[in-house]
Amino acid sequence: MLKTLQTKEVSKPQASTTKPNGAEVAPTIAIRKSCNPDGIGLSHYVLIDKKAAK
Amino acid sequence: MAAITNTSRSQPGPALIPVDIGHAIYAAVTDPDTAFWALVDKTRLAESLTDGPLLEAYGKEYDNLKRELHGLRFGLKPSGVYLNPTERCNLNCTYCYLPGEQRSSGSHMSQKTLFDSLDALRSYFRSVMGDTERKPRAIFHGAEPLMNRGAIFAAIDQYADDFAFGVQTNGTLLDDSAIEFLTSRNVSIGLSLDGPITNVTDATRLTWAGKSVHDKVVRAMAKLRGYGSWSVITTCSTENLPYLKRMVELFHAAEVPTCMLNAMRCTLPGARGVKPTDGDMVKAFFNALDRSHELYKETGRKLILANFANILLAILAPTARRLMCDISPCGGGRAFFALAADGSLYPCSEFIGLPRFNGGDLLTDGVEAALNSEAFRPVITRNVDAFDPCGSCAIRHFCGSPCPAEAAEMNGGMDKIGAFCDFYKEQVNYALRLIADAKANDYLWDGWDEETETAFSIIN
Numbered sequence: 001m002l003k004t005l006q007t008k009e010v011s012k013p014q015a016s017t018t019k020p021n022g023a024e025v026a027p028t029i030a031i032r033k034s035c036n037p038d039g040i041g042l043s044h045y046v047l048i049d050k051k052a053a054k
Numbered sequence: 055m056a057a058i059t060n061t062s063r064s065q066p067g068p069a070l071i072p073v074d075i076g077h078a079i080y081a082a083v084t085d086p087d088t089a090f091w092a093l094v095d096k097t098r099l100a101e102s103l104t105d106g107p108l109l110e111a112y113g114k115e116y117d118n119l120k121r122e123l124h125g126l127r128f129g130l131k132p133s134g135v136y137l138n139p140t141e142r143c144n145l146n147c148t149y150c151y152l153p154g155e156q157r158s159s160g161s162h163m164s165q166k167t168l169f170d171s172l173d174a175l176r177s178y179f180r181s182v183m184g185d186t187e188r189k190p191r192a193i194f195h196g197a198e199p200l201m202n203r204g205a206i207f208a209a210i211d212q213y214a215d216d217f218a219f220g221v222q223t224n225g226t227l228l229d230d231s232a233i234e235f236l237t238s239r240n241v242s243i244g245l246s247l248d249g250p251i252t253n254v255t256d257a258t259r260l261t262w263a264g265k266s267v268h269d270k271v272v273r274a275m276a277k278l279r280g281y282g283s284w285s286v287i288t289t290c291s292t293e294n295l296p297y298l299k300r301m302v303e304l305f306h307a308a309e310v311p312t313c314m315l316n317a318m319r320c321t322l323p324g325a326r327g328v329k330p331t332d333g334d335m336v337k338a339f340f341n342a343l344d345r346s347h348e349l350y351k352e353t354g355r356k357l358i359l360a361n362f363a364n365i366l367l368a369i370l371a372p373t374a375r376r377l378m379c380d381i382s383p384c385g386g387g388r389a390f391f392a393l394a395a396d397g398s399l400y401p402c403s404e405f406i407g408l409p410r411f412n413g414g415d416l417l418t419d420g421v422e423a424a425l426n427s428e429a430f431r432p433v434i435t436r437n438v439d440a441f442d443p444c445g446s447c448a449i450r451h452f453c454g455s456p457c458p459a460e461a462a463e464m465n466g467g468m469d470k471i472g473a474f475c476d477f478y479k480e481q482v483n484y485a486l487r488l489i490a491d492a493k494a495n496d497y498l499w500d501g502w503d504e505e506t507e508t509a510f511s512i513i514n
């Protein structure tokens with residue numbers, strides 16, 4: 001089983017740039033999520049069993 | 055700034071490589087050693103690459119992220135098997151990775167051999183998966199598994215408590231009674247359809263007698279509407295590339311929950327004759343992907359393009375991947391393996407036409423012998439860190455340079471790239487742009503992250 005990683009926050013930089021419409025944007029975006037791996041699909045098949053069948 | 059920049063790491067530890075993703079505001083920085091990435095304001099790129107809060111925060115998590123990626127790449131035990139209950143198929147698709155002689159006149163696996171095989175597989179999976187609530191997955195795969203319908207249906211009932219079953223079928227033998235049987239037992243069903251209209255499907259998928267099967271598959275899709283666990287694969291070729299947008303419209307209208315628009319595997323020569331260029335594939339694929347998003351916005355109902363969703367997952371949550379082609383080593387012989395109709399074990403069904411990858415007989419030699427065999431070794435040790443151009447590619451652990459069978463057969467060795475390197479680069483760039491614009495969830499299954507935990511997060 002993989003170790004659960006800890007969330008780390010980074011302080012906000014001094015200023016941010018804006019989108020063309022004037023809205024502020026985050027200067028930095030970084031996201032990583034973690035879980036126990038269980039993928040067994042391949043290009044010839046993708047297992048879709050996470051929702052209940054009818 | 056190059057699209058995918060080469061770099062050399064002078065010493066172990068965090069090091070970020072800039073990547074131009076074609077976004078107005080953001081560039082990406084990645085560390086392939088850990089599959090870490092961040093999007094940074096391009097005007098601040100220089101400071102992101104040197105000392106600063108991003109590198110500092112990443113540095114604190116470097117070891118954990120590296121350990122996680124290493125575990126995913128080298129620490130898995132198989133939890134699924136692709137079972138080929140027959141060598142035969144009633145279709146003769148242009149690009150099939152299985153030899154034509156097997157498909158036209160091969161043998162079925164007997165019900166007794168199938169049951170004996172499932173007994174052996176149950177014992178193996180119990181030995182590696184322990185007493186988890188999760189069942190191993192057993193996928194009936196082809197050739198066309200429903201040509202041996204009696205045996206596989208008997209197996210699905212006999213081993214219902216031991217395996218979570220799926221079936222990948224061309225759909226032509228999926229009559230009402232088969233659909234009732236499979237859906238009442240919650241079997242995951244995959245179909246294949248290559249065109250939105252008969253003539254397009256017929257260009258690559260016909261019976262041995264040259265008859266169309268398009269209408270039969272469309273009828274099966276209609277019967278499956280409302281079922282929770284089905285999908286359709288379209289194999290993209292020169293013949294259907296102009297129609298991918300219409301494929302998406304057909305699938306969405308039919309309420310297909312998930313589809314794949316796959317770049318074809320060029321393992322056998324037949325496929326290479328209808329292989330699209332990377333540039334054509336990029337244009338057609340993203341037109342179709344954009345159309346799927348328009349339809350979602352218009353109706354509130356998603357059609358997930360699983361092969362692209364998997365690239366998004368590879369970036370956002372590497373361990374949440376559902377497909378194990380887009381990682382190096384791939385899932386063949388690691389996350390799953392394949393059982394051929396003659397009882398032989400292969401790393402993946404893609405290798406069944408290539409005898410040198412036969413890892414031995416399930417019933418006489420066993421799974422462990424196959425996993426440790428010289429036949430499996432080139433596949434389970436294929437490492438994109440170790441050969442060019444992948445070894446210096448910033449996104450090599452988002453794509454994994456699929457597929458080893460294709461690389462070996464088409465490009466001359468396991469230490470070569472697969473057939474669609476530039477297409478994968480564009481998928482990664484596109485995925486990162488969606489993340490930059492906070493649209494990634496529109497392209498992923500609802501609730502995809504419910505079983506995940508946040509390992510690293512900066513949005514400020």
